[in-house]
Amino acid sequence: MSTPIRVVRTYHQSTKHHLRAFAPGPAYLDWATQPDPFRRFSGAEMVPLPLVDGCGRCTYDALYGVDRRSASRLSESSLGLLLELSLGLSAWKAAGGARWALRNNPSSGNLHPTEGYLLLWRAVSEVLVPGLYHYVPEMHALERRAFLPQAAANRLDEAHVDGYGAIGLSSIIWREEWKYGARAFRYCQHDVGHALAAFRLAAGVLGWRLRMDDAPADETVSALLGIDRDADFSNAETEHPDLLAVFGPAPTPHGRVPWDESATALEGWRGHANRLSTAHVAWPQIANVLPAVHKSDTPAAAVGLSSQGAGAPAAATGAGDACVLIRQRRSAQRMDGHSAMRRADFERALRRTLPASDRAPFDALPFEPAVSLLLFVHRVDDLEPGLYLLDRDHGRFPDLKNACTSPQFDWARVDDSTLPLFRLQAPLDVEMLASGVSCHQDIAAQGAFAVAMLGDLGGVLASDGGWGYRRLHWECGMIGQVLYLEAESVGLRGTGIGCFFDDEVHRLLGIDTTAEAHWQTLYHFTVGRAVEDLRLRSEPPYAHLDRTEASDGNTFQLSRVTSGAAPSGMRQAEPGHRREAAC
Numbered sequence: 001m002s003t004p005i006r007v008v009r010t011y012h013q014s015t016k017h018h019l020r021a022f023a024p025g026p027a028y029l030d031w032a033t034q035p036d037p038f039r040r041f042s043g044a045e046m047v048p049l050p051l052v053d054g055c056g057r058c059t060y061d062a063l064y065g066v067d068r069r070s071a072s073r074l075s076e077s078s079l080g081l082l083l084e085l086s087l088g089l090s091a092w093k094a095a096g097g098a099r100w101a102l103r104n105n106p107s108s109g110n111l112h113p114t115e116g117y118l119l120l121w122r123a124v125s126e127v128l129v130p131g132l133y134h135y136v137p138e139m140h141a142l143e144r145r146a147f148l149p150q151a152a153a154n155r156l157d158e159a160h161v162d163g164y165g166a167i168g169l170s171s172i173i174w175r176e177e178w179k180y181g182a183r184a185f186r187y188c189q190h191d192v193g194h195a196l197a198a199f200r201l202a203a204g205v206l207g208w209r210l211r212m213d214d215a216p217a218d219e220t221v222s223a224l225l226g227i228d229r230d231a232d233f234s235n236a237e238t239e240h241p242d243l244l245a246v247f248g249p250a251p252t253p254h255g256r257v258p259w260d261e262s263a264t265a266l267e268g269w270r271g272h273a274n275r276l277s278t279a280h281v282a283w284p285q286i287a288n289v290l291p292a293v294h295k296s297d298t299p300a301a302a303v304g305l306s307s308q309g310a311g312a313p314a315a316a317t318g319a320g321d322a323c324v325l326i327r328q329r330r331s332a333q334r335m336d337g338h339s340a341m342r343r344a345d346f347e348r349a350l351r352r353t354l355p356a357s358d359r360a361p362f363d364a365l366p367f368e369p370a371v372s373l374l375l376f377v378h379r380v381d382d383l384e385p386g387l388y389l390l391d392r393d394h395g396r397f398p399d400l401k402n403a404c405t406s407p408q409f410d411w412a413r414v415d416d417s418t419l420p421l422f423r424l425q426a427p428l429d430v431e432m433l434a435s436g437v438s439c440h441q442d443i444a445a446q447g448a449f450a451v452a453m454l455g456d457l458g459g460v461l462a463s464d465g466g467w468g469y470r471r472l473h474w475e476c477g478m479i480g481q482v483l484y485l486e487a488e489s490v491g492l493r494g495t496g497i498g499c500f501f502d503d504e505v506h507r508l509l510g511i512d513t514t515a516e517a518h519w520q521t522l523y524h525f526t527v528g529r530a531v532e533d534l535r536l537r538s539e540p541p542y543a544h545l546d547r548t549e550a551s552d553g554n555t556f557q558l559s560r561v562t563s564g565a566a567p568s569g570m571r572q573a574e575p576g577h578r579r580e581a582a583c
Contacts, residue, residue: 004466007292013515014285015183016502025181033277035175037112041271044143047127049080054323060489063204063322064360071207071249074164078206083135085202085326087116089541105198108187108498113175114195117168117225121156145226145271152265155258163251167199168225170239182285187498189470192242193477200361203247205322210247214366216259217297223263236273295467329484332493332530339529340379341448349486350390353479369393370460371475374452376434386426396456403519405510438524439499447528452505458518476523483525493530500524
């Protein structure tokens with residue numbers, strides 16, 4: 001076993017929760033050092049983006065097709081909608097004297113470690129010219145960090161004939177460390193997956209596609225995003241590079257993409273990162289694993305995703321508007337414990353988690369799938385309660401089945417379903433099981449069903465090296481994003497669950513619990529009927545901005561004024577938020 005893989009294995013094993021002890025984390029929450037949820041670059045020119053409702057452009061069902069709508073032209077409005085539907089605010093919540101923002105992309109503990117950047121190589125307007133920009137969600141604006149000379153922009157344009165630019169994602173790991181300690185790195189990776197899926201689906205609203213370029217090394221991504229500029233981050237929390245994803249009508253690379261040359265060409269740098277906390281606690285487990293998950297330059301993947309059970313289109317949910325649905329996504333804090341889910345809705349949700357080369361959002365991730373779903377079915381019409389498994393990659397299925405040594409499992413294919421869905425044990429009341437393995441959280445038992453995402457950790461580390469640990473968690477986050485929106489589309493609600501007793505799930509299945517085990521549970525999720533907390537007040541996401549919103553079908557209209565400083569009182573505070581649930 002190589003040293004990086006051994007270090008990753010050690011990190012994963014040391015950050016497991018156990019019945020008798022949680023993973024290393026803070027003994028209490030130090031509210032005085034709560035991280036600012038919004039990164040800003042003082043001194044960088046701010047370019048306000050128009051707020052566009054986008055309604056009427058795309059139905060929710062249409063998001064899961066490819067090239068079925070005319071592509072929007074590149075404009076400030078279309079860029080604004082792409083960024084807002086992905087990383088923008090969805091609402092403000094208030095209780096007592098506390099007030100905090102919710103966003104269109106979920107995050108563990110609503111802490112939002114993911115930062116978004118735009119590398120633009122096509123001029124949009126006199127203001128939005130080729131360059132590097134940082135997205136500021138609370139102001140719905142771009143901060144220009146650097147200019148990209150026209151010659152360098154032309155080279156990127158030639159390398160992506162139908163690509164407009166690239167989205168860059170990075171993680172401020174401290175935001176999650178503040179609350180979750182050593183396990184925080186896992187949650188940062190889940191959040192990257194949620195954000196990547198959110199960007200892919202937002203691109204679909206515009207008739208665009210978006211796909212990660214897996215060729216550049218972490219150093220290249222850091223240089224392109226400007227997060228390796230030590231002077232610009234002096235006295236501020238660092239950002240870890242995650243990925244680059246190219247967007248446009250058909251952003252297929254032609255030949256070698258000159259990312260390194262583009263990073264060198266960026267000029268006219270402006271901006272200094274703000275400090276998010278007055279003090280920090282170091283978690284050595286994360287410091288040790290970061291070098292082991294480093295990504296080197298690799299040849300661009302030419303992966304055609306398997307279409308495991310994804311051939312038949314999912315049944316339509318109706319004419320629900322995609323923008324409305326994306327903006328109304330929330331995480332349930334409680335569920336009612338009795339509402340059921342229709343079998344057709346359940347199967348459609350599962351089908352949309354299956355990867356295919358022509359199906360969003362998984363066409364954005366250029367890797368073969370490595371995650372299957374253990375399902376705790378509680379209340380699904382016409383399906384016996386019990387344990388089931390959805391096979392998301394037939395090639396890995398024999399290994400997963402062999403790893404699950406429980407003699408009680410049937411492994412019988414559900415014969416009245418066209419899905420690769422297997423009955424392990426049913427009928428069986430699995431409410432206490434689902435709650436028990438998810439840190440005794442009732443929400444895992446009170447919905448229609450719960451999920452434990454099982455990843456082929458051993459297989460991915462063997463093929464990709466230590467960095468594969470990151471992309472395996474990204475896949476889980478993308479699955480979670482689909483389940484969130486599928487729940488919303490039928491009047492239910494989802495919640496991502498990061499707190500679970502890892503090895504209790506493995507014991508339930510008969511999976512090896514040693515550090516060398518191939519299959520590991522990586523992320524949990526639940527779907528059901530939410531119970532609203534009437535103590536909370538909701539406020540519109542951008543009422544603090546003096547910009548009007550308008551949209552007329554396929555034609556954007558806008559009225560925009562420049563924005564000033566962020567209003568006071570916008571720091572996050574969430575008393576009583578569930579441990580390690582997403583929001």
